[in-house]
Amino acid sequence: MATTEQGNGLAPRGTKEKLTGDRKRSDPEMNGGVPGEKPVDKYGFTGGAQQHCGESAEEIPIEVLRQREAKWLEMLNSWDKWMAKKHKKMKERCQKGVPPSLRGRAWLYLTGGKVRREQNQGKFQELDNQPGDPKWVDIIERDLHRQFPFHEMFAARGGHGQQDLLRVLKAYTLHRPEEGYCQAQAPIAAVLLMHMPAEDAFWVLVQICEKYLPGYYSAGLEAIQLDGEILYALLRRVSPVAHRHLKKHKLEPILYMTEWFMCAFSRTLPWASVLRVWDMFLCEGVKIIFRVGLVLLKSMLGSQEKLKACQGLYETMELLRAIRPQYMEEAFLVEEIIELMVSEKDIEKEHHAQLRHWKETHGDLHCKSPPRVHGAKAIMAAEPPSRQDLRQRPTFIVESPLAPQTDRVRAEASKENGKSKAEQQKTIKPPQETANPYFPPGDPSPFLNHMTVKASKESLSSAEHDTYL
Structure with missing residues (x-):
């Protein structure tokens, strides 16, 4: 099993390497400043690859958006009833996309972050007031300007966005001192801060790390390596052509999927697609992340015609580092994700198979992560909240x-x-x-x-x- 390399865009824990690997940055981006006087798009980006340009085919009429907002308000005000009796309808609404004005609150409820916050009143403030481990604080501070530097919230050094990002990540190192800080947590926390206050972002980050992607950010990256092998095994069924090509060139999953999975595609996809993927991911669980990876691999490597351009390992890696825009476009990607038949049972079956193989080849796992919980309904069933916890x-x-x-x-x-x-x-x-x-x-x-x-x-x-x- 290969170890994580710098070229993956994820350096080993505790190092000072950039999360973006060897990609070149412009001076304004390195300095954490807004480049020039560029207009701000509807997502808050002033430039960069994730800036929204032109009209999207997914623009929603204002009347439809208002209707969706009213429906989501109804769900949020009776969350336990909807989760118990109308979860399928909720899932469909997440697939259509959460209204922007309610996205932060919806994510807080979907992940169970609202319940964790209510059950731990004052906990974040307590952690926030502590100085933190100097080792982790120093590494976090060096990473702050690298997180979405073309977004207006994080552009200024020492600005409110970077300050809140430091607070959230530092609080997590105090909440889970045995894990500390992993660079891939920074973009996850940054996406959350774009939609909610620091305290809410902290509890949603906790839920993502503990429930959705347990073990991803622990030393050794064993969980992400296991999920890479699960992805590879599922690809055999979804796209035999792509699977044979990767096997032929001995291209191990950790070489191309590490940043995809650990950052939940927040650094890979255009922003409209990131938000739609996260709406589904936080509702349905990690199967959505697997589906996105499978769709991209199938789209890029799924036919002999497409493979003509990448006859070797290096060419294939370059292709996967530069996914074609049409395969990442919101409408195409969401439709493919929904239609792809990969379930929680499929993932768990492969997980047990890969775990057995790991023990045969590597011995026992060094990091004992908690069981993965598949989505909002499973989280709520595992820890039923009280009405008080869900109260506005x-x-x-x-x-x-x-x-x-x-x-x-x-x-x-x-x-x-x-x-x-x-x-x-x-x-x-x-x-x-x-x-x-x-x-x-x-x-x-x-x-x-x-x-x-x-x-x-x-x-x-x-x-x-x-x-x-």
Whole structure:
């Protein structure tokens, strides 16, 4: 089994090599600055390979988007019921794509991060206040400017994005000191911070590392090597031509799939495709990551005609480092992922087979990672949350004057009626929204502009709202 090489884009743990391998960077990118006065795309990119250019075939009409937002709000407000009785419908909605205005909150719920946060109140603040292990803090600080340097959130050295990224990654090293920090965790955390506050991003990162991709970021990279062999075995069934080609040239999986899997394709695909893949991945589990890898391998190496351009190991590696844009395009990729019949059972069957083979050739695993949990439903079934854990906690409340009063509202009104008029005037204060550092003053989340509130004490807060768009 080959060890991880610098050319994979992932250096061994604790080294100072760049996550991007030997790719050349421009001066603005190395300096963590925004190159020139380029316009910002709808995802926050000012340049680079992942900047959105032109109109996408997947642009959703505003009316459809509003309808989807209303449906997702309904799901989020009755999450346990939807997971228990309507999970198939939820999965279909994730496949269509989570509305941008609710993506952060949806990811928090799908991963079980919301429950972990509620069950560990104050834990992140406690970790955040600690100085951290100097060894890990030093390595993390050296990696900060390499994470999406063309995104407006992470462009400035010492800016709020880089500060939050340091806080989240440092907190994880304190939460799991036996694991410490792995470079591939940085882009995962950065994607999360684009959609949610630091505390939420921390708990979602914990869930991804412990439930979705257990062992990926531990010393030795044994889990990723095992999954590479699983991918290779599944490829034999999905695309025999591609499998024979890779076998012929002895191209081991870890040489081409390490960055794909460890970074959940966040550094590989165009951004629209990254978000759609993550919507499905966080709902359905790691099978989505396997499916993406299989689709790309089949698309690039799946016929004799396509193999004419790569007759050797080096040519094949170069081809897989530069996937053709049409195979990474959102509409094509999502359709192929959904249609590819690779299930959790298929992955687990191959996992046990590869584990037996590993023990025969390498002995016992050095890192004992917890069992992999396949998706949101399995996570919730393994650790059933209480209604309190799933409850929305708004920063401010808007009551509809047209709606019937709840018992709580009636009780509060009764108390108010018992006060004198002067006392009531003193206690009445206008609701204040928590300031959101990611929007200019007075610029609330765009979702608030069109939201209709119905007699609800549910969230309209920047704390619960996914606002980093």
